Amino acid sequence: MLNKINLARADLNLLTLFEVILRERHVGRAAIQLNLTSSAVSHGLGRLRRMLNDPLFLRTPKGVVPTARAAALAGPVADLLAQARNVLASAAPFDPATSTRRFVIGAPDGSVFLTPLLAILRDRAPGIDIGMRQLLPPQGGQSVEQAWTPVFAELETGSMDIAVAPIDRVPPRFVVRTIYDEDFVVVARARHPFAARPTLQRFCQMRHLVVSKTADPHGFVDDALAGLGLARRVALTVPDFASALATVAETDLIAAMPRRFVAMHAARFAVVSREVPLPLRAFAIKAAVPRVALMDSGVAWLFDVMGEAVQGRGVKARRVAKARVAS
Helix, strand or coil: CCCHHHHCCCCCHHHHHHHHHHHHCCHHHHHHHHCCCHHHHHHHHHHHHHHHCCCCEEEECCEEEECHHHHHHHHHHHHHHHHHHHHHHHHCCCCCCCCCCEEEEEECCCHHHHHHHHHHHHHHCCCCEEEEEECCCCCCCCCCCHHHCHHHHHHHHCCCCEEEECCCCCCCCEEEEEEEEECEEEEEECCCHHHHCCCHHHHHHCEEEEECCCCCCCCHHHHHHHHCCCCCEEEEEECCHHHHHHHHHHCCCEEEEEHHHHHHHHHHHCEEEEECCCCCCCEEEEEEEEHHHHHCHHHHHHHHHHHHHHHHHHHHHHHHHHHHHHC
């Protein structure tokens, strides 16, 4: 739109003038919006016409109408001004009490940290909004930690600000912080035969449900069973944990699911949980962020607050989870 020769001499404030005239379709109303005189707006429009080599707006009895060139420039100018405003907004000191920013967090499920995080935002940062992206391993047949490596590329592209997952082997350009530890329990409908006698033999005999983004039925439970020379039948895969609980509640399927998630939602779905009858390791659930992103004081603040939110539930959450499993 602007060539390199003219850019050094151009007054980019004229693009704001263009935006307002395009919206108001009237020079006088545009002047009021810009807190300028009609003469100043007319003068600026003349400069803009010379800079862009087009009349841009044609006078009519009711105001002005854009030329075809102006209509074509409307989108690019709006995008350019939006980017400039974002740059200037990010340069201002971050104050959570007054900020109206929106952050995107990726996680397999946000239940464990989302409720306490929202409580903190309500008290300290009422204008901040959160977008949640569901993350699940893209494929099976690999360790739980290695399955999450594609998340790093998404963080670097800016599609999300913070990722929360059982990630490990983090490249040095990222910062990670463990926010809680997680292990798994077996979930079944109330009065399910497995719940009455949760043995390893019966575990292998049951039909299982697995949460999988790509419908891949293989998971880390299968690796643990294979190490014992055993296997199970995965009769169904679903793409998220909520669907898993709802399905288990209405069928004879059983599923291995995160203990904290189950403890929070078991009563709502009328399911019961039992300890997994084979050795399964626990996982450290970590928040990850690009090291360079922590130069953004807003991201750095949210990174700190997320750990605080989960730790605030800490011991109480673990006690509740253990109690419900035993019930």
